[in-house]
Every structure is written in structure tokens, then in C-alpha cells.
Amino acid sequence: MDILGISCYYHDAAAALIRDGELIAAAEEERFSRLKHDSGFPTHAIRFCLEAGGIDARDLDYFVFYEKPFIKFERILLSSLQTVPRSWRVFREAMVHWLLDKLWIKGLVRNELGVEAEKILFCEHHLSHAASTFYPSPFQEAAILTVDGVGEWTTTAAGYGRGTEVTLTKELRFPHSLGLLYSAFTAYLGFQVNEGEYKVMGMAPYGEPKYVDKVRKLIDLKEDGSFWLDMDYFSYHYSLDKTFNRRFEELFGPPRTPESYFFTPSSGYPSYFGAKPPDYEEKARQNQHYADVAASIQTVTEEALLNLARALHRETGLANLCIAGGVGLNSVANGRILRETPFERLFVQPAAGDGGGALGAALWAYHSLLGKPRTFRMEHACWGQEYPDSEVRAFLEETGIPYTYLEDEEALIDRVVEAIVDGQVVGWFQGRFEWGPRALGNRSILADPRRADMKEIVNTKIKFREPYRPFAPSILAERAEEYFDLPGAAEVLPARFMLLVAPVREDKHEVIPAVTHVDGSGRPQTVVADQSPRYHRLISRFEEATGVPALLNTSFNLRGEPIVTTPANAYNTFASSGMDLLVMNHHLVEAKPNQP
């Protein structure tokens, strides 16, 4: 039985195909369209999934959309009415989008893909999230927590999964949303909403949570785990271009200038910012205030999630917890939930955000609706398209790019390790691309984690990222506990997907400085030999050469672009950056002397 799930028209459009309950393929549309966070109808991702399954859309048994458009439409109409006349512009834009596209999704699927109307199903947004994390987890029984901006009406849901059933017992509704609270601060701190949230998370350790009391004025955390926002401080429920209002600014001061350089007295001033400005001291002091605000909202978000998780544990008494929704990508909070709540085991699926809803919707139809048994466990994230050596070679030959072909796997790995030990930055492209926002060794940029200056080298050469954003390590799963305070690290599944932050052991801070954040934490990806044999061998060989079983791993993309998909994307990124070596399966391309 073939079921295709899709998500689109909101944030990250994606498609996922399951066959008899096993995942065949899953990908986000942005990887093909090259538009970051592409929310359009996922034509390319659907085509890829169908091709991977060797079927036509007409052969599908079910086609499942990840939310219920009518209920969402109801929320837009009712909340627009509640805030008239301030909501006028929101209403106007919403009508244009809904009356032109979003209401007619069923008709679009019928007409464009030829799927019969009775095969098209709709699953509620948070139920899709819940299904996306529980069904691929290894648990037969688990509590479930889904937290994001907003779905139809729901912003937070809690419940449990048992066998093939997922039951959500509680929910919080719009506009009371932890995701939208965090997004309001993301905008206040000068970042793009739905894109810069992880920058706020990275900025937080440079500050002190001095303004927790002020943030607590905006959100009231209740004993039963729920929360309530004071909407007098926000405008996201009626405004198109502002998420917070004047009262918010009176509380926290004027917002940070969007995309301005961020540096504090303790962050350093990276060379790629150019010369220090004449008012460096003043700017550093101002930025310290914003870092303190970031630390405060991060602290309160963690408190809110811990509060929710503890209440859910009291209610269910279960040992396992599955998390999903955009807030599930807050890896610092995930780490604290595992360490500080009574839950013993945690699962977060790699595409925890809206993209993952495509997978959840398909699994919900198969297990919950049809009652079919569970067999699938997600132990790796490589569900995207693969480009075999023949395609890599065809691209290189066609474009006349000089390359070396190394068939001998061991010789290739030796060559790559030699380059990394030598301080070079390597583009590493192999196999199927990853599902979700993290590069986990198939579309990665690799470097030496032992060198403190490597963070700036990678930033200067390739990523041009803000200096406060940490780089993460890929570490051999069996050695992770030596480096991280993460008991049973090899079995902690969110760590396989780089979705959990843990303290780096004190004696290792100086061993892997490039991947140790300013607060002594790190976001490891534990690499398991069974799941990623080639990547595991590469790190093992690096360990043989240096004694350190880890590599600096960052996503293979330029700033603001989606992670590379094809050999052409990889080469273009390589050629327009300062990377030293590009490895595509068994093909090596070296940087030209005049390359930037």
C-alpha cells in the first residue's frame, strides 16, 4: 500500500512516500526549487518520491495533506473578525492567498496529479506532528508533545501514543503560542522570523538572563503545564509586518537593527566583519543588551517546555517522550528536557518542523486510520535523492571540470583525512540527501575541530555566518560519552540527528575548541557505523591520525541558500567559496589557485 503525505502553503513544503508503513523517500521542496523554506506546492518533491517508489500518482492508495484547510480558514475568519479593523491588511492578504490557492488544494491534487477525490485525506496539523514523531520512534508507548507557531487553531498539543494509536488529550489555542512568542523575539533581535530562531538560540550564551522577569510579564506559566500570553504586548494576530508592539518596545527598549553585525565585549570581532567601527565600544555594549534579551527568552522558553513536559509526565507516567513541531528543533531545550525531567528516553524526528508533517500525515493514515501495524523505525535521516558516481562523472565531464577518480575507498578516505588534518576545508557529498534542516554527513562541510581558529576559517571562507553561531561536531557514537556529558550517548536518538545540546566535558573543551560553544556546550551528531558506514570510517580514520574521534560538520550551503542537492549545486557552492577540496562520492575536485 502506497501513501503519499505532503505539507505546503505555510512554511516548509515537503513530500514523503510510505509503502506498507516503511518510508521510501522524503524530501523538502526547497532542496529542488532552491528557494529557502519554499512553501509552494511541492511538485518536485512529489515527483522525486513517486520516482523513488517507481509509481505514478494514480497508483497511490491515499494522498494525505498535513492539515485541515477549512479549520484553518475558520481561524483566519474568526480571528480577523475579532481584531477588526486592525486586522484589515492581514485579512486582505489572507483572502488573496486562500481564495486563489489554499482553499482548492483538493482540486489541485485531483487535476494536477490525477488522484481520485476519495483517496485524498486531510490530517490535523498537530496530529500530523504527533504522528511524525511517535510512529517512527522505537517506542511502543510514549507521551507526545507538539509545540509550534500555530496549526489550524492549535499551537501546543499533548497526549500519548500506544501501539498504532495516537491520542492528543490537551491543546492550547491561537494566539497563545510558544513558537510565536519566540518568533516575536526573533524579529525584535533583528532576525528573519521562521529563519533566525536558531540564531537567537546561538546568541543566548553570550548574555545573562537578566530580563526573565520582564519576559514572564508576557507569558504566564501555569502549574498544569499550560501558559497564557498577554496579547497587549503583541501584534502578530492582526499585523502583517510587526509581531510585537509599542508596549513590548517600552519593556525591552528599541529593537535591534535587522542584519546588523552582532558582537559583544566577549564574542570577539571576526576579521570578515572588516575594520572595527569607531563606536565599537558603544555597539558592543548595545549588543550585550540584546544578548541578555536572547538569553532571557531562551531561558523562559526552556522553562515553559520543561513545565509542559513535567506536567505531561505527571499525567501519563510514561518513561518515553516524543517531541515535534518547530519548537522541537530547539536543541538546547531538548537537552534540558532529557536531563531535567523524569522522562528517561526522548525521540525527535529530524524534520521536526512543518516539513515533517508530510511524513506524519502519511503515517497517520496508515496506522491510525487503517489500523495497520508498525514496523518502521527512523534510525537515520538519509531519505532524499541520491546521485550515483555515473551522474557525478557525467556532470564533471560535461562541464569540463578537472577531477580525480579514486575507486579505492581507503585511499580516498586517507586523502580526505590528510586534507582535514592539514587545515583544509572539505565539501563532502555522498548518498541520499538528508531529511530535515541538518546536514548529517551526506551534504556536509568538514573541518578539523581541534583548531580554535577553524570556526573563523570556515566562516571566512564559506559561510560568512554570524560569529556567535556555534559549529557542531560529528562524533563516533561509541566515543561520544568521553566528550559529552550525555549518559548512554550512543542510544540517545535525537543526538543522531543533531537535535540535542549537551555539555562538553571540561577536559575536552581545549581538545575540540572549534565545536565547543562559549558556554561549554556542544550539539553533537553521534555517528553509528551500521547507519553511516562510510562517514563512520572517515571519522575513525581521523581519530587514528589525531586521537580525536570527531569532525567539525556544518551544512553544505552558502549563507541564505538551501543545502546542496545535486552535484551541480555542490560544485557551484564549492567554486564560489573558499573550500579547498570537494569530494562527490568517489570524485575529488581540488580548488583552483585563483578560487576565492
Next chain:
Amino acid sequence: MIGKIRSMGAKFGIAGELIAFLWERKLWWMIPSITLLLLFGLLIVLTEGSALAPFIYTLF
């Protein structure tokens, strides 16, 4: 032509489902205002064609 007719047919079907949905959700008391809103929305769509407003965060 047949494609267009089919597409129109599908849209009428969905519009019918939407009305049934509103009825089922006991929103019948709101039908006059929602109809007005929808007509107003339709007018916006017909007059503006596309939306290019610089919204910061779409909640729809």
C-alpha cells in the same frame, strides 16, 4: 476546455464542502457576515490579482 470545466466543477464541489463544514461547526449564525467577508475578499482578489505585501510572518 474540458480541463477548465473539470477544474470549475472541482471548485464548486469544494465550495459546497466548505458550506457544509461551516454548518457542521455551528457557524450558521455567522454565515451572513462570512458571506460578506468572502464577497469582499473576492472583490480584493479580482481587483488586486496578487499579494506582494511584505508580511513578516504568515499566520495563514
